[in-house]
Amino acid sequence: MEDNHGYDEVRTMPVEYKPAEMELERRGSTDSKKVMNGNIEKPVRNGQDQPSGSEQDTETDSDEEEMPPLLKYTRLNKLPTNFFNRDSISACLFEDEFFAFGTHSGLLHLTLPDFTAIQTLKLHRSSILSIHSDNVYFATGSIDGTVAIGLLEDPSNITSFDFKRPIQAVVLSEDYATHKTFVSGGMAGEVILSQRNWLGNRVDTTLVKGEGPIMGIFTIGDIILWMNDAGITFCSIHSKTQLLNVKFPNDGSDEVRPALYKPHVHFPESDRIVVGWGKHIWMFKVSLKSSVDYGKNLGSILSSAASSLRAVPDKKVELEHYFELRLQIAGVASFKDDQILCLGFDTESKENSNIPELQVIDAVSGVDVYSDEVITKNYKNLSINDYHLGKHINESFTEYFLISAKDSIRIQVFSLNDHYNWYLKKGNYLKAWEVGKYAATPDERLSTGFKYVYQLLDDDEWECAVSFITSLIASNVKEGQQVDRLLEESRKVFMVFIDNGKVDCLAESIPTEPPLDRSIYDSILNYYLEERKLEKFLDCIHKWPLNVYSFQGLQDQLEEKIEKHDAFEDTYRDAIIHLYLIQKLYVKAIPHMIKRKDIRVLDILLTHNLASQITWRILDLVLLPYDDDIKGLNKLSLADAKQIFEKPMNLLVCNRHSFQTSKVVETLSSPKELRLILFLYLSRLSVIDPDLTAKYENDLIDLYAEFQKDQLLGFLKRRSNYDIEKAIEFCSNRRGFHNELIYLWGKIGENKKALSLIIDELNDPNLAIEFVKNWGDAELWVFMVSYSMDKPKFIKALLDSPDQFGKTYLEVIRAMPPDLHVDGLKSTLVRISKDNALNLQVSTNVFKIIDDETKGYGLEYRKYMTMGKVFHVEERND
Structure with a gap:
């Protein structure tokens, strides 16, 4: 204050x-x-x-x-x-x-x-x-x-001068001590410039007269202005010339006389003039021009009377703005931001017309x-x-x-401080708090902020109150001001929320950085827990940092509530899972996660190598991503099953030394609906570590036959630890396993059985021919030819295939029953004859080429063999 x-x-x-x-x-x-x-x-x-x-x-x-x-x-x-x-x-x-x-x-x-x-x-x-x-x-x-x-x-x-008539205005020259010059005027209607001569006597010069009483005289620099019935007149002291005259506005009434009003002049700047006269405001601008030839005071007027100075207009005065007000003006002054402060009386209102009024107007627009x-x-x-x-x-x-x-x-x-105190007194604590940033101490402003908070509470504006406190805490903490007091005051306010049951709006926005007193957060959580508003309880513990509330005591409460196995057990588990996970107490969290079929447990086990802790929960882990009844597994396609159980299979296979294969197989073998998962497990494990599945290869044959028949032949070709006899028996007792049987028969050397199966069961001549070619056995070829002579399809295929043994065509044709009808046999024989003739011609031509080349090389060789060679011997003289 x-x-x-x-x-x-x-x-x-x-x-x-x-x-x-x-x-x-x-x-x-x-x-x-x-x-x-x-x-x-x-x-x-x-x-x-x-x-x-x-x-x-x-x-x-x-x-x-x-x-x-x-x-x-x-x-x-x-x-x-x-x-x-x-x-x-x-x-x-x-x-x-x-x-x-x-x-x-x-x-x-x-x-x-x-x-x-x-x-x-x-x-x-x-x-x-x-x-x-x-x-x-x-x-x-x-x-x-x-x-x-x-x-x-x-x-x-004091020096006195008597002009015999009332003086309305007087001004001294700028340098009165030197020139002893002043100007006065009044009811005589004359503007008189007075100066003492060298004898000390007063000498008066009349500058203007006969235009009514002089109501005011003023100077700005070397310009003099006066007001009379002629209006406002500006004159240059140096040049003795009139620069500007502005008439007093006349509304046509005889009552409007300038002499009835006292003019008021203000100089806001060195080149600006504000004139208030009657109900009117004029604003003038002076263009200043300096010259060493001119004097700078009223005294120069006297010397200029001798016409020793040049009469040159040295100034320019312009009217910038004019306004008519509703006030009769009693005073003017410049105000801030290009405004004018006017003192006057309201001429338009008869009520309180004698009460003075202050009015601020815009200096450009004239707006009140x-x-x-x-x-x-x-x-x-x-x-x-x-x-x-x-x-x-x-x-x-x-x-x-x-x-x-x-x-x-x-x-x-x-001032800002006035605004602050005014808002405080009015009870507008929000505005006071805002202004207090610039006008109050941090402690005072904080007190004001909490006054506003309690005002909001009185008005039942609970959400606004907590929102404001949140912003209050954020701003003060950022500036490092009054933090301890701020937190303590906030605690008191928030306890009011809790005591009045306004926990919901408090929990939505309560700040956690910096943390408030832990009792606030504990009270909110205990309220939600006891009132069983568990969704809001979960929301709070998920968005609040662990350090703001008593999480250990909360964990004990949740464990006790879980043991009651009531309708809210799952939610309690979800809460305690969250608490354990953010503390990285995975071993404690995992049992609850398995109970809640929380798929995240698989990632935790994989990432943190904790599989050895729960090897006894194999089935629970495997079925985590599966939400249906176990009997529903029979309805799953293999592709769907692979997608659903991908993570459990990764866990079992990656931790194959923790999860014993025998234990996993035993667990997944019963009930029978789990065989699909067993197949996924063994088939993946057999690729990663074949040694661990060696003793389960017979079981795998059964599983492949049941769930992925098209991959059984590949499995039989890749693996060798299964019982071939049992495999043959398995495939023989089931329809549709001919390819597997053919491979198995061939694997143990029973090629004729395999070939017979191809011919009799598959009726596939091309496969039979390919089978024989792969083995490269001429005896097997003869067997195939003799075995298939009663089968036109095979005869046709044999005749169409290349004759790798040189006499296939002849043997087939000779062995054909005379009455056997083979479609396309004639065209086949014609082709064979043409091929034979062409082969014969090619062979003859090749022979002729070879013979001709051989003969040429022989003749050339004989020529060189019968030729002599000349040796030149040089004579030597000893």
């Missing part, structure tokens, strides 16, 4: 306004309010202390939507009591280093910006209407027709952004000219002062 020393209560009444689109965050309240030391209170209006019934409800709803005001007001109480009691203020001046207040009795009060008195001077016989300063000297103009000028450092040294009616002391007996508005900028902030004949009020923009 701010220091309130030196300030009293001020009442304000905000009026309806139209906020600019960009100013929505600065809207004022549409309800009446009271400001005491910067804190907003509801005033007592219409003689009623409290609203009743539906009015009270309406006011409550309005308060919930109410936005904080833009401005705050505090009454000044440091000023001397005679400011208002025995005398009243008639003019004000607010400078950076001092303030000046003129009174109706002609007194001038000089104070520091903190209102510490400097000196009080008696300067005039009646009201002071104008005060000006160049920060070295000050000047005052009075209704008594005099101008008083003094030195700020020695206020007692914010309005407050400020109730000052004795406001009913005051008029517009009894009010003044000043602005002062210190090192920390900007403040405004509303001064009336009987009152003085400081105006400040609502």
Whole structure:
């Protein structure tokens, strides 16, 4: 809270306004309010202390939507009591280093910006209407027709000038100490420039006259402006030329006279001028041009009277914006964000028309952004000219002062700290918490956050409360602020949830990082467990880290409940399975998982090499992925069975040294419906480790015949540990195993039996011929020929096959019964004859080629054998 020393209560009444689109965050309240030391209170209006019934409800709803005001007001109480009691203020001046207040009795009060008195001077016989300063000297103009000028450092040294007519305005030159020049004007209707000559006498020069009373005179740089019936006139001091004249707006009524209103001028920047006069606001821009040829003060006007300077327009003044307000203006000042603060009276409303109003308008659009009616002391007996508005900028902030004949009020923009306290007082703890990020200590803001939480609880907004606490914890933990206190306060709030049975909404959003007090989580889990809300119980233990609750005690409870074997046993098992798994207590989890037919147990056993722990649960493990009755296995196709039991088979085969083959075979041998699984097991194991299935190969023959007949022949060819005699007997006693029998007969050398089976049972001449060729036995070929002579199909196949033994065709033809009819025999014989003739011709031609080549080589050889060879012998001389 701010220091309130030196300030009293001020009442304000905000009026309806139209906020600019960009100013929505600065809207004022549409309800009446009271400001005491910067804190907003509801005033007592219409003689009623409290609203009743539906009015009270309406006011409550309005308060919930109410936005904080833009401005705050505090009454000044440091000023001397005679400011208002025995005398009243008639003019004000607010400078950076001092303030000046003129009174109706002609007194001038000089104070520091903190209102510490400097000196009080008696300067005039009646009201002071104008005060000006160049920060070295000050000047005052009075209704008594005099101008008083003094030195700020020695206020007692005063020089007075009598103009015989009331002075409305006076301004000093920028360098009064050098030129002793000032300009004044008033009811005489003249703008007079005055200067002391070298003899010390006052010399007056009239700059303008005959255009009505001079209502105000101001300077900016080397530009002078004044207001009279001709409007607002700007002149260049250097060139003595008029730069701009803006007429006072006339609505056609004789009552609209400029002299009825006091103009108010503010300089927000070095090249900007704001003029408030009547109901009108003008904003001007000055284009500055510097020149060493020109003087920079009012004193240059005198020397220019001798026409020694060039009359060159050295400045340009442009009207940027103009607005007409609903207020009669009593003061203007620049405000933040290109806005203007206006003091005035509402001309459109007869009710409370004598209550001063502060209005903030957009400097570009003229839109009314914010309005407050400020109730000052004795406001009913005051008029517009009894009010003044000043602005002062210190090192920390900007403040405004509303001064009336009987009152003085400081105006400040609502700060973040003000917003924070305002929301707190209104009970809007959420907004206070939001603003508190920038305006409160972490501890204060945390307290405010929990006030909002308890407010939500009072309103039965349980879900919103837990959501807010979650965000509160997240933000504070991230910033490392008040963590211990935060967690403790959160624990208290969450216990309220549990005590009121609001466990569901708490469990949905309760944070776990950082973990709260373990009792909170334990209470939630115990509640769900005892109330048998087991789905929510499972959801909690699945999403919460193990370290936030007492999991060991919870495991003991679940084990006890499982032993009761009630309707909820499966859910209890699911819960304890989860707890054991996240602790990696697989040995404890596995029995429960098998009971629940949890397929994950197979992966655990494979991954963590735990198969040796449960070798006695073979059937349970095998049937884990199968949900139907065992009798339903007979309906499964082999492909489906392979897919369903893939993991159990992987487990048994990969852990074949833990799961004894004999034990597995024994387990899967009965009931008979398990034979399909036994086949899957033995067939896979025989591929991975044939030695382990060697003694079960006879059984495998039976299993292959039953479940995968088309692979039996391959199995018989790959394996050799089965009993061939039993295999032959097995295949002989069943239909459709001819290929297997042929292989088995051939394996033991009974080729003729095998061939007879091919011929008699299969009636496949091509297979018979291939069988004989594979064995390469001529005797077997003769047997086949003789054995098949009564079979036209075989005779035809023999004649169509290549004659590898050189006399097959002849033997077949000779052995054929004369009366045997063979389809296509004639064409076959014709082909054979053609083939024989062609072979004979080919053989003859080959013989001829060979004979010719042989004869040529022989002749060549004989030629070389009968030739002599000449040797040249060199003679040697010894």
